[in-house]
Amino acid sequence: MNCFRIDESGYTGFDLLNADQRFQGASAIAISDEDADRLIKQHFPKLQAPELKYRALSRREANHPRLIGLMRDLLSDFRCVTYVCDKRFMLTLMFVDYAVEPFYYERGFDFYAGGQNYAMASMLHMAGPTLLGKPQFEALMAAFQRSMKEKSEEALRDLVAAARATNWMELPEVLGPLAKYAAPECLEAISTPDLTTDVALIVLQSLITRMEVMSEGRYRVAHDQSKNLQTYTEFLQRFIDHDANVEFRATEITSLKFPLKLTAVEQVDSKDSPAVQLADVMIGAAIEAANNLAGLRSGGLDAEQVLSLYADDQFIHMVPSIDFEEQKRFRQGSQSGELIDYLAGNVFGPKKR
Structure with a gap:
């Protein structure tokens, strides 16, 4: 069974005004630990650290070409999706x-x-x-x-x-x-009980819409054992457990259909999973690029070069747009309202209205 490895960055729970972490996101990659280990050794043959960590690697300019090469191989040869949102x-x-x-x-x-x-x-x-x-x-x-x-x-x-x-x-x-x-x-x-400003559910819903399209059959998800990702586990399990036959159109290119092809979720130690480490690289580079383009940070990989590696269907971003006509076309026929009410009433708690 195929397995998507997931890692997240920028999670601050309900606090979307956190000054130090403006962006939040996650990456999912369908890659085995064996293939991941091979790629890590290919691009970082002298790596001495116990695991691959994007933030540590991006600080050294000498690592930048290797990181770009690694990401290019991942995005060219494996099924990947990255989601980034401006939390404000x-x-x-x-x-x-x-x-x-x-x-x-x-x-x-x-x-x-x-x-x-x-x-x-x-x-x-x-x-x-x-x-x-x-x-x-x-x-x-x-x-x-x-x-x-x-x-x-x-x-x-x-x-x-x-x-x-x-x-x-x-x-x-x-x-x-x-x-x-x-x-x-x-x-x-x-005042609706359990309704919060935590956007973990939105991040996951976006990843799921792409993973469902990229997977021909059943698949599972594995992610790190961090406290933040425990919330992701709980949400993913609710998605998995929902067995009604229903489908909603969200945008021109995305929809959500139950029951999902996703059948299982597990947490693993990232030190033991080269594939999860590669998910860390993908989301780390995307969040860094977002901060650099927004003028909030500097350094690391060239943001334009990072984003140029992605195909249109590999990168999802939720940021403001003043191109109202394009957004209207993109979201024409959207069932977002029905989806919000359905998830609230049938998967995650009481209805909003």
């Missing part, structure tokens, strides 16, 4: 999903049609600091994150107050539900 944008997208969308849903509007939620979140993320006031926008996002975590009446009151403290009339279609109406349906959605 993801928080803004969640704000639109829970602090805005329920207001429109109650009034008969399909907020997910044509990716309208994505377009609104992109606009809010990119223009919000200027139109609403930068300190006020940052305070609003912090209040939203806190309210999603605490679920308390005090946190919800503070969220409404934070919305009203912005120049919300500049974006009334976005901030009006909270600032003008303190919409009960939005506050109820935010």
